[in-house]
Amino acid sequence: MTPIEDLAARLREFVAAREWEPFHTPKNLAMALAGETGELLAEFQWLTPEEAATVMADPAAGARVRAELGDVMTYLVRLADALGVDLVEAAHAKLDESERRYDPETYRGTARKAPPLP
């Protein structure tokens, strides 16, 4: 079992022990993921770029960021598990596509968006 599969299994047991499966529908889990992403953003919204880059050095702020990253990861793993999607594989597949779309010569140093692959 990979670390993510192990986490997914622990989450399944946690949810089952509390009979929360009816709440963990894909739509609800997607909403929860977006909610936690919002909370993560809120930890950064008033920080200057410099403060944001060093936020983990501040014990209180760093702990809050770590907690929110944990919450986002939790719901992402639960949602992917509910849908039967391998998150790491899906990310690699997008990277394969991005490597073809974003030729380093053409896109070096720019955030310009590339047209979709044919």
Next chain:
Amino acid sequence: MTPIEDLAARLREFVAAREWEPFHTPKNLAMALAGETGELLAEFQWLTPEEAATVMADPAAGARVRAELGDVMTYLVRLADALGVDLVEAAHAKLDESERRYDPETYRGTARKAPPLP
């Protein structure tokens, strides 16, 4: 290397080859994560609960969901890597806390929120 560390390394090389590091600040990565989460939500927003539960069975819709999950995972791993946070560890730490906050007897079958731990 765990699968996530391997993905993080591949992402670092992808970004470096295109000299995109200046764009990948923690604030920008948090915004990108929220943007992709929004795109993931959009795949579910008009589906009924039943359609959402079987979305992966539809080739076109399932492929779009898988792609958006890949994008969300990509930015979550990049952001955590930029901040030096272990995502799986952070999720387990939140679960440890949730197990203490959400006693199964009291919270069985309810979505009621528990008070924070002292």
Next chain:
Amino acid sequence: MTPIEDLAARLREFVAAREWEPFHTPKNLAMALAGETGELLAEFQWLTPEEAATVMADPAAGARVRAELGDVMTYLVRLADALGVDLVEAAHAKLDESERRYDPETYRGTARKAPPLP
């Protein structure tokens, strides 16, 4: 002054009195808007469709939803004001476009997405 212009003016004074202008950059305001939208979603995420439809009838839940809608409106008005965009006008412009894209005959009763206008 329309009600929105009046609200925007009150927000400008509130921010100026606390010397918060440096925090209210467009990027930060967009992040704050997304953060509050996440908090709004969180009020609905575990509700069944029926509970969601009647949430305003519950005094506590209804008050929280009203508060979050207030927060989302606040940041949307602030961001639009900072960028010099008329929100109502922008919404009407999108509706004009949607009326051309979504011919009622073709799109009656379906959530199918229409191709962009040429």
Next chain:
Amino acid sequence: MTPIEDLAARLREFVAAREWEPFHTPKNLAMALAGETGELLAEFQWLTPEEAATVMADPAAGARVRAELGDVMTYLVRLADALGVDLVEAAHAKLDESERRYDPETYRGTARKAPPLP
């Protein structure tokens, strides 16, 4: 009718003409709002603070930002209309509360969060 009430009425007719009411449940509208907020964020995510502050001066980028603001406003007005909430009133109510929580003397020039009101 205020401009918002007029927009809400136009939206109701647009939706009714296409028989889209079944899709416009509060949960779905909240998800759509979050989705559009994500698209708005995406317009800003790679911009430097300076580029973000002048984005409306760029014809293409400015048009995209205006369109996304229109989409966010659209769903916010629809959701509030579906729930019977007056957005401007709700925003003023939160401002009344924020004026009491954030005494200008204490919170001048700082983004520190104030404790909730008793």
